[in-house]
Amino acid sequence: MCGIVGYIGDKRASEVIIKGLKRLEYRGYDSAGIAYHNGTLEIKKGKGKVAKLEQMLEGGNSAKLGIGHTRWATHGEPNDINSHPHTSSSGKLALVHNGIIENYASLKKMLEGNGCEFYSETDTEVVAKLIESLLEKDPKDLKKAVQLALAQIDGTYGLAIIHTDFPEQIVVARKGSPLLIGVGNGEMLIASDASAVAEYTDQVVYLDDGEVAVIKKDEYQVHTLDDDSLIKEVHELALSLEEIEKGGYPFFMLKEIFEQPKAISDCLRGRLNAKEGTITLGGISRVMEQLTDAKRLIIAACGTSWHSGIVGEYLFESLLKIPVEVEYASELRYKESLIGEGDVMIVVSQSGETADTLAALRRARKNGALVIGVVNVVGSSIARETDAGVYIHAGPEIGVASTKAFTAQVTVLTLMAIQLAQYKGTISDEKARKLISELDSIPKKMQQVLDKSSELDQVSDLFSYAPNFLYLGRSFGFPVALEGALKLKEISYIHAEGYPAAEMKHGPIALIDEMMPVVVIAGTRHTNDKMVSNIEEVKARKGRIISIVTEGNEEVENLSEFSFSVPEVADELSPLLTVIPLQILSYNIAVNRGCNVDQPRNLAKSVTVE
Ligand code: F6R
Numbered sequence: 001m002c003g004i005v006g007y008i009g010d011k012r013a014s015e016v017i018i019k020g021l022k023r024l025e026y027r028g029y030d031s032a033g034i035a036y037h038n039g040t041l042e043i044k045k046g047k048g049k050v051a052k053l054e055q056m057l058e059g060g061n062s063a064k065l066g067i068g069h070t071r072w073a074t075h076g077e078p079n080d081i082n083s084h085p086h087t088s089s090s091g092k093l094a095l096v097h098n099g100i101i102e103n104y105a106s107l108k109k110m111l112e113g114n115g116c117e118f119y120s121e122t123d124t125e126v127v128a129k130l131i132e133s134l135l136e137k138d139p140k141d142l143k144k145a146v147q148l149a150l151a152q153i154d155g156t157y158g159l160a161i162i163h164t165d166f167p168e169q170i171v172v173a174r175k176g177s178p179l180l181i182g183v184g185n186g187e188m189l190i191a192s193d194a195s196a197v198a199e200y201t202d203q204v205v206y207l208d209d210g211e212v213a214v215i216k217k218d219e220y221q222v223h224t225l226d227d228d229s230l231i232k233e234v235h236e237l238a239l240s241l242e243e244i245e246k247g248g249y250p251f252f253m254l255k256e257i258f259e260q261p262k263a264i265s266d267c268l269r270g271r272l273n274a275k276e277g278t279i280t281l282g283g284i285s286r287v288m289e290q291l292t293d294a295k296r297l298i299i300a301a302c303g304t305s306w307h308s309g310i311v312g313e314y315l316f317e318s319l320l321k322i323p324v325e326v327e328y329a330s331e332l333r334y335k336e337s338l339i340g341e342g343d344v345m346i347v348v349s350q351s352g353e354t355a356d357t358l359a360a361l362r363r364a365r366k367n368g369a370l371v372i373g374v375v376n377v378v379g380s381s382i383a384r385e386t387d388a389g390v391y392i393h394a395g396p397e398i399g400v401a402s403t404k405a406f407t408a409q410v411t412v413l414t415l416m417a418i419q420l421a422q423y424k425g426t427i428s429d430e431k432a433r434k435l436i437s438e439l440d441s442i443p444k445k446m447q448q449v450l451d452k453s454s455e456l457d458q459v460s461d462l463f464s465y466a467p468n469f470l471y472l473g474r475s476f477g478f479p480v481a482l483e484g485a486l487k488l489k490e491i492s493y494i495h496a497e498g499y500p501a502a503e504m505k506h507g508p509i510a511l512i513d514e515m516m517p518v519v520v521i522a523g524t525r526h527t528n529d530k531m532v533s534n535i536e537e538v539k540a541r542k543g544r545i546i547s548i549v550t551e552g553n554e555e556v557e558n559l560s561e562f563s564f565s566v567p568e569v570a571d572e573l574s575p576l577l578t579v580i581p582l583q584i585l586s587y588n589i590a591v592n593r594g595c596n597v598d599q600p601r602n603l604a605k606s607v608t609v610e
Contacts, residue, residue, distance in 0.1 A: 002084075002098035002604070003027040004179065005196045006067040006160045006170045008217050009187020013066035014057050016189070020196035021050045021068045023244060026252075026398050027193065028072030028604040031083035035094035036066030037164050043094060045069075045083040064217075067160040067170060067190075069096035072604035075104070076121030086125040088132035089116055093163040095131070097124040098192055099156035099177040100609050107152065127153065131161065142166045143214050146173060147225050150212070156355070156609065158192050170215045174207040177608050178353050178381060181205040181213060181220050183234060188215045193606075194237055194379070195244045195396060202237040206379055235379055243396050251597040253399030253491070257583050258450055261443040263394040263404040264576070267411045274440040277433040279419040281412075283390040290370050292424040294344040297322055298369075300329040300360040301348040302607065304402040304486060308374075308409035309348050310479035311575050315417040318572070321426045330356035330610070333363055341368035348413075349373070350397055350405035351606035352380020359610075361385060374412050376405050390416065399598045400605045401491050403583050406483060407446075407576050414439060414573065438570050442577070445567040449580045456581055459546055459562040460588030463517045469494055470508060470518045470543070471582075472501040474531055477521035480548075480575045484519055484582030491600050492590040501534040514542040519582065522549045522556045523566065523574035535559045546585075548578045 003024025007016040013036050021032055032053040033045025042063070044056040050070060069084035076082035085094040101107070104123035107130060112118065116129045127149060135145035142163050150157075156176030162169075172179055172190050182189035182197030182204055189197040194204060205220065207213060211230065213222040222230045249255035272279050284291060297316055299309035306328060313324040327335075329347070333356060339345065345364040349357045352375040361371045361382060373382050373389030376397065383389060394408035418435055421427035463469070469488055473481035482498035489496045499508055501520065512518065518538045522531045532555055535545055539559060547560040550568050557563040566577040590597045 002072050002192070003070040003196070004067070004096050004098055004158055004160055004190065004192040006172070006190040006215070007187070008065045008168070008170055008215060009184065010064060011187065012061070013063050014061060016200070017066050017068035018050060018054050018057065019199065020189070020191060021053070021070050023195045024191070024193055025050050025070050026400055026598065026605045028070050029599050030073050030078030031071045031080070032069065033083045033085050033096070034066055034068040035085040035162060036061060036063035037162060037167065038063045039164065039167070041087070041091060041094055041164050043085055043087065045085065046080045047078050047083065065162060065167070065170065067094065067096050067162055074100055074609055075123040082120045082122050084124060086120060086122065086128045088128045090132060092165060093128055093132050093161065095124070095128050095159055095161040097127060098158040098608060099175070101126060101153055101157070102155035103153065127159065139165070142169065142171050143212060143223070144227070146171050147212055147227060150225055160190055168216055171212065172207065172215060173212040175209045176355065179207045181207070181215060183220070187217060188220060190215060194239055198237060198239045198244065199241060203234050204237050205232045205234055206384070238378065239396065244398060251399060253401050253403060253587055253597045256397055256399050256404045257580065257587065259395065260404045260407050260580065261446040261450070263408050264411050264446060265443045266393045266395065267408045268439065271415055272436060272440060274437050277429070277436050279415050279422070279436065281390050281415055281419055284372060284388050284416065287370060287372070287388045288420070288423050291344055291372070292320070292420055294322055295342045297324045298339060298343060298345045298364070299324060299326045299348060300332050300345055300357060302329050302354050302356055304406050304483060305348040305350060305409060307479045307483040307486070308406055308413060310482070311410045311476065312346065312348070312413035312417070314476055315414055315572060319417045319421040319427050320424060327360070329354065329360040333359040337363060337367055339364045339367050339369050343369040345369050345371045347371060347373050347382055347386065348409050349382050350376045350402055350409070352377040352382040353606050353608050355608050355610050358382055358385070374409055376408065398605070400600055400603050401487055401586070401597070406579060410575050411439070411442070435570055435572060438573055442569070442573060445569060445577055446580060449566050449577055453581070453584045455564060456584050456588060460585055460592060464589045464592035466494065466515065466517050468511065468516060469496040470511065470516060471496060471498040471521070472504060472518060472534060473498070473521035474501045474527040475524045476571055476574050477524055477527070477578065480521045480523070480578050480582065481519070483579055484521070484586070487583055487586035488589065490603060491586055491597050492593050492595055493601070494589065501531055504534065505537065509537065509541065512538055512541040512543040514544070516543050517546055518543040519546045519548070520556070521578050522547055522553060523578040524571040526571055528553065528556070532556060532559065548581050550574070
């Protein structure tokens with residue numbers, strides 16, 4: 001949420017920053033801005049996309065140091081004044097901020113009492129004014145003024161600060177919002193996300209909460225808020241430029257949908273041995289005993305990752321025979337805390353930075369639970385703070401609507417459930433071998449689904465202007481129904497609801513008429529008869545049935561106005577295939593409606609505020 005980039009070196013800073021902001025634009029895109037200086041501070045900023053900011057910079061400048069921001073508004077509507085960077089009263093200091101300053105109102109009142117004037121409605125502007133007021137007491141030390149200011153601040157921040165009296169440094173600080181230093185040769189970058197620095201260096205230092213760093217062209221120094229000096233590990237980035245570019249696709253989302261066979265192959269590689277019927281997840285080998293002895297498993301996540309969590313619940317309960325609760329991380333963090341020793345929490349997150357998921361995991365660990373991460377972004381906060389974990393290896397996901405991360409998360413949860421069940425002896429050898437062998441064939445079957453995706457064109461065109469959609473599924477089809485509905489609403493702005501098919505009778509059935517497209521996910525054999533009855537109930541009310549079935553399910557096909565089939569697969573693995581046509585349906589409809597698929601309104605990838 002919000003992207004931050006900064007540069008200090010010999011290149012033209014604004015060029016490096018604009019490139020970085022373009023790569024980070026998926027994190028927030030309601031306004032953008034940049035500050036740089038060459039003696040005097042220059043600010044360009046405004047409502048709109050980074051491309052508009054780039055136009056403002058035409059004519060050039062030679063500054064070799066600067067900071068930039070792409071915003072997802074929290075306090076204050078997206079307009080030119082509220083855009084970052086924000087400046088101090090003297091106009092010498094500029095800063096960009098990601099996060100929320102919770103006590104900004106009282107700080108603002110105090111600063112106003114001292115004669116400060118404020119221009120924006122943001123919580124961020126107080127930080128600029130506060131740092132300057134503290135700098136006046138010791139004008140030689142910008143870092144110290146930042147540390148003193150942060151000691152007075154409640155809330156979360158990723159901050160980057162420049163000041164014309166300190167022409168050779170950028171000061172950065174982190175609490176609750178990701179920030180890293182890209183260590184180059186004679187140049188340094190800072191960013192909220194590694195994709196902004198990958199073009200320049202593969203050496204990165206991740207800042208942790210409570211750290212402040214002074215970045216110069218040839219060195220960086222990291223300190224605590226109390227000014228203790230720290231030695232930080234330098235990590236090597238495994239991120240290729242190809243992975244973070246569209247590669248000929250009109251949108252990242254479409255590229256990522258079509259990358260799923262590769263993403264799942266990468267996720268399975270070295271972990272699944274179909275010949276031997278074994279699974280090895282190195283990341284949890286140390287904690288197998290604790291995991292299989294757990295009293296219960298709690299899966300905490302948000303959004304699409306929460307939907308993967310429900311697939312996980314069904315898998316763990318049926319294969320491992322341990323009770324599972326799937327919780328919205330945002331609810332869990334404020335509930336009566338009954339999680340403790342003997343419990344295992346699995347946190348699922350693509351970005352590894354979702355604020356609520358991070359808070360839920362911290363609380364569980366504090367209470368003595370073992371916390372396992374299922375994360376995509378290597379080195380992210382969640383990946384670093386869990387006790388153990390398994391990366392999903394889906395590669396960078398840039399489209400705001402999550403696609404390949406969902407299928408890779410489900411793949412990892414399936415691998416975990418089978419491996420743990422084998423370890424605990426709650427799965428027969430025959431069943432384990434069957435699931436492992438079917439899992440091995442998933443990338444090929446995904447490719448078969450993608451190869452016939454044009455079969456969805458007609459139904460996408462027919463229903464592009466429907467005002468509402470209903471998605472129904474049972475068993476493993478239920479989380480897929482939730483996910484299909486979420487994909488449609490977030491990128492096409494059509495109202496959509498996902499429901500367990502039988503639950504429809506308890507309310508939503510009232511919505512069904514001849515205008516209502518009802519997408520049924522009929523990919524699980526053991527609930528097919530019941531699904532057929534639910535479809536009949538919809539048809540009796542003239543609902544329009546669009547079904548996703550496994551090949552050969554003529555019964556459901558015959559009841560449907562439109563049907564799309566996926567290859568046969570074990571019920572447990574069906575979400576990996578049935579979700580793909582729903583992703584494509586949403587994509588097609590959004591494109592037909594002229595929506596910006598990769599940057600849907602009001603959304604941002606990676607929700608790093610509460
Ligand atoms: C939906 C989507 C969001 C995320 C949610 C959690 O397409 O992308 O619902 O799934 O914000 O994000 P992560 O997985 O990064 O924790």
